[in-house]
Amino acid sequence: MSIPLFSKPxxxxxxxxxxxxxxxxxxxxQSGTLxxxxxxxxxINAPTATLFASQTxxxxxxxxxxxACYNYPGxxxxxxxxxxxxxxxxxxxxxxKSAGAIDxxxxxxxxxxxxxxxxxxxxAAVEGSDWVLALTNTTVDGxxxxxxxxxFNPSIVSSSQFNLITSSNPTSNPLLTIGTYVVDPTRGTGYITIFDYFGGGTMYITTGSQSNENIVTLxxxxxxxxxxxxxxxxxIPVTMKDTVYILDLGPDGSTVIYFFTPGKSAGIGALPIYGKVPRFSTLLSATxxxxxxxxxxxxxxxxxxFNSLDTTTKTWSGPGMVASSYGGNPPSSSGNGSSGSSSSSGDSANDGSGGNSESSSSLGVIIGSIVGGLVVIGLVAFLFVRNRRQKNAVPVEPKPVDSNTNAYMNNYQDPNQFGGSMEMKQNNVQQQQSLYQQQQPQQQQEFYQNPQHQSFSNHSNAVNQQQPQDLSTLSQQPPPVINAQSSPEHSVGSPANSNTPHSVNNAGYRTSPTTATTPITAPSIITAEALNELQQLYKPPPANPQFNPNTQK
Structure with a gap:
């Protein structure tokens, strides 16, 4: 069958x-179908696809x-x-699963x-476990x-564990995180490289653990x-054994590739490519x-x-490729760059002056002098008119500033001073829920507030399967155990195999939740006193909807 089109492949x-x-x-x-x-x-020019598993x-x-998808290389x-x-x-x-089943x-x-x-x-371990470093939307107190x-457990994903990192403090403003590893008999060892938005990067040695504490140490x-x-x-990154490749958008819209080998070199460089290269797509996935x-x-x-790059010969194959002086034909392979830029280079070499360069220069000096004089005259006229208007202007007395607005402006802080957008998004939800929480019974108020204002200690947490939740007991349970709703699912397909590295894609993501495990509803009747209290609590939202200044103290 033909290759399916996915918006997030x-x-x-x-x-x-x-x-x-x-x-x-x-x-x-098919809505809601994996x-x-x-x-x-x-x-590569005519690939064929076969559906082997699905879940609705x-x-x-x-x-x-x-x-995104990840394999279990062990x-x-x-x-x-x-x-x-x-x-x-x-x-x-x-x-x-290889037989077509989906958990x-x-x-x-x-x-x-x-x-x-x-x-x-x-x-990655021989028994199959994968160790992953990931950025979260929460942190540890202190x-x-x-x-x-x-x-991650390859047999039963619901028995997987996570543990918040306290051994190191990587940047909370990461652009891209890339891992390399060697398959170890019992624990995961490798490297993590984290690039930030400020043009830098930091490399760490990583050690995985089979215990529920310090699952990954940096x-x-x-x-x-x-x-x-x-x-x-x-x-977007691609891991190949001990080497990292990064596919990125070139200045001319082509695909450029950078590479480095953590543990052997701390320097990143461009991979020289011979021949044409694929155009860079915002809908792109790689492995x-x-x-x-x-x-x-x-x-x-x-x-x-589909396109394929042979990292040995450094040549691309497949349809839809273009010539590029950035993604292909490195300067060492030709005298003056790629054939894609030779046409423009040749045209610019002949300026059409016909040998009258001296007369052209004299004419340029005359024209430049005239233009400069006009600019000076215009500037003098502008300053004269502006000065007259200022003298004739009627002064306006300043109006008093609303106290709430003034307090809001004093509390507003630059989001860039804080460690990552995850905290801001979480706090935005807290602000939206706070108005309704004032009117809820005390037992419900505890249930809504405790998960939102959670602070984690350094302990591990297991993945929960999506099961029906009992609202009457949730407020009495210590965080972070919250059960979600379950949904019917089925799978169908035939065997498949996978044992080599993973991939991610560069598709964007939505920053608002898709579902709420416990909907919060407003009271049906609000008294005048309650309404006045709500109005006193309300403050205008900040210009950045993902940042809540009232929760960033």
């Missing part, structure tokens, strides 16, 4: 030595949230792979992982760290030498297959295409 490589990758995403034609395909790339769960799967084929749907308030996980969606209570760009495998270590921070490289917000980087892309919602 993800790729996972097939078995070593094969020409197969796995493509997954949320169907655009689909997984095997894709045969024997002919409208309460979980949506096309509006970012989506296992031999056939293996399951992990599919993750990210969100600002809830992140869902499933294992897609029920599960999630960690009271914590969410915002983006696949800051969710990276940094360790620290500024928003990072968590996660250990040590020996090392500054990355950027060597003139500036990553854009559209960059590593043996020594190849395979990408899935689409332009203007047209039929998706």
């Amino acid at each position: 993800c790729l996972v490589s097939g078995a070593a030595g094969s020409n197969t990758v796995y493509l997954a995403g949320i169907s655009s034609t 689909e997984a395909y095997t894709v045969d790339l024997s002919n 769960n409208p309460q979980t799967w949506t096309t509006s949230q970012p989506f 296992l031999t084929s056939p293996t399951p792979f992990l599919a993750v749907q990210f969100g600002a308030f809830k992140t869902d996980f499933v294992n897609i 029920p969606p599960t999630y960690f209570p009271n914590v969410a992982f915002m983006s696949p760009k800051n969710f990276a495998i940094n360790g 620290t500024n760290s928003y990072w968590a270590g996660i250990r 040590t020996n921070p090392t500054t990355v030498r950027m060597l003139g490289v500036t990553l854009s917000t559209k960059a 590593a297959l043996d020594n190849q980087i395979v990408i899935y892309s689409s332009f203007n919602n047209n039929v998706p295409i």
